[in-house]
Amino acid sequence: MTESLQRTPLYDLNLELGAKMVPFAGFEMPIQFPAGLMTEHLHTREKAGLFDVSHMGQIRIAAKSGDVKDAAAALETLVPADFVGLAAGRQRYGLLTNEEGGILDDLMVANMGKDLLVVVNAGCKVQDADRIEKALSDRCVVTRQFDRALMALQGPAAEAALAPLCPAVKDMRFMDVIETELSGVPVTVSRSGYTGEDGFEIGCAGADADRVARAILAQADVLPIGLGARDSLRLEAGLCLYGNDIDVTTTPVEAALGWAIQKARREGGVREGGYPGADVVLKQTRDGVARKRVGLMAEGRAPVRAGAKLFADAEGQKEIGVVTSGAFGPSVKAPVAMGYIASDYAALDTPVFAELRGKYVPLHVRAMPFVAPGFKR
Amino acid sequence: MTTYYTKSHEWIRVDGEQATVGITAHASEELGELVFVEAKDEGTEVAAGDAAAVVESVKAASDIYAPVAGTLAGFNEALSDDPTLVGKDPEGEGWIFRMTVANPDDLKGLLTAEQYKTL
Structure with a gap:
């Protein structure tokens, strides 16, 4: 790697929390913390997880x-x-x-x-x-705030964890956004996220990020969560990952x-x-359209991953699509995936097959999200 | 019985020509909790370094290589129901497959427990 990786304002805190860091989109990011991906995923669904998405x-x-x-x-x-x-x-x-x-x-x-x-x-x-x-400079002033921090607090306990620091969040509903203060720090808060759970995204100046994150982590039921669990959480929620599930070719x-x-x-x-x-x-x-993005669930336990080809038959004769995201869903307790499939096969419950290590494993087209959303409407 | 190790973090416990293969505690820790384990069919002939099994965590699939040449002689079926056995007891109950070693002399090229520890 010749180009040096950028660090988020929470880099030092992530290391202090024992994060395993990996390169992601030009940044050194926490892929997981000592709790591990499986625990982090389940904790977010049951309680609350804090993600550095700066x-x-x-x-x-x-x-x-x-x-x-x-x-x-x-x-x-x-x-x-x-x-x-x-x-x-x-x-x-x-x-x-x-x-x-x-x-x-x-x-x-x-x-x-x-x-x-x-x-x-x-x-x-x-x-x-x-x-x-x-496109907009004749009419608008466009300001890049790339030095600002962004963190997501996600899970059913997110409101209870955030409210003592920032009481205004109690009155927010899904997709509301406010500007307020958190422990005296000016922040933007939206009630949204990327996990399918209730939760918030909190933006603040980079210099304040460490203080905000520590205040949130000090609350009951909050654990730091890495990008690994973020990916399995969003996949179970049926949410697209740019570059995998959507790009310029879709x-x-x-x-x-x-x-x-x-x-x-x-x-x-x-x-x-x-x-x-x-x-x-x-x-x-x-x-x-000739093809559509659909949800897929496997019958066995073997996860079907991104890149696996999809077939109409168990012999791999008729290719009909490709998996773009796939993993074992820790909350679903089964392999879940999404991918593009010929529209003739896109109807719910259509049986299809994915190529996996030279075999063809049975899947069905299933509705997304794979888990019930926890949003506060 | 003697246990040997590979640089790719498998262990192989040998009793004559019969051997049991799994992954080391270090490898298990790196992989995290497993959600699926599968070996190639019994009777499959493998060369040293061939993928003989696959272990999957939530995030990724990793191949498990045959430490030496031989013939696969059975999969730990208990892992089909509970793949987390590997994490709980990687060098015991969490063994992955058995194999018949083609040439016991090949084992001399593997690492001893002491050598593996210093990796």
Whole structure:
């Protein structure tokens, strides 16, 4: 490795907590802590886990007019989502598309009242910020806040752990966003995450991150959790990992993310189209697609992993797709996967086969998420 | 009975031509809790270093290599029901497969317990 890895503001704390560090998206990140992936995963589902996700990019978009609606309308030219209709204090998932309708990144966009707060993937953040800045700079001021920290507190005990430090979180519901203080530190808090559980994402200045993380970790039922468990948690929750399950070769329709395109941006909507690749996405929505992202569950215990080819038959004669994420689901207690499959085979409960070490193991197309969501609506 | 070790963290316990193979406590710790273990079919002939079994954690699959050439002679079926046995007792109840060693002289090329410890 010639390029040196970046460190998050929580690097020293992660080491102190005994993290095993690995390179991820250009950062040295904790893959697991001494508790181990399995325990970390189950603890997050049962109690609460704190994740360092400071490698992700935070970007602020403010309209030069001063009206957040103008920033929202500007961002709609890059993302097929309804941001103009997004109320202050609310957050929404969106996709950055290219001219072919391929997915450049997935992101969370919050209306902070005066501006937008966008959270993007670590590996895409420079490219995303460049694209947004280039397209919006005539109307908006785009500020990269890549030195800020971001941590996620996830699990059914998250509210009880956070409320003593930050009482305002008790009144938040799923996808609410506020600016508040946590132990005297200015923070942004959203009630969202990447595990399928109730929980929060907390953004703060890099210099304050250690203090915030220690305050949260000092609460009952909170353990530090690594990226390993983050991956198995999000997979059980049926959430896409950018670069695995979605990328420039997949469209929102193929990825079964049509729900992220609200009515206003769909055919016949008040702001139909108007984003890169809209012609492709509108056509695919109308006419259907040749392949779709689906959930898969194996019958045996052998995990089927990313890259495994999918077949219609147990002899491996007719190839119909590929697995893009797969692991043993610690909460499901069975192998879970997602992948792209020919639309003829995408119906729920369709039996298919995955190539695994020269054999063909039986799977079924299953509904996602694989675990019941714990969101506070 | 003598136990030998490999640089790839298998152990092989030999009694004449019959041998039992598993992974070391160190390897087990590195892998974390296992969720699946599978060996190639009984009767499969393997060369030294061939993948003879696979162990899977939540995150990844790892091959387990035949320490020496021989013929696979059975899988620890208890691991089908409880793969965590490997983590609980890697060098005992958590053995993975048995094999018939083709050439007992090959064992001389493996590591002793002392040599493995100094790796």
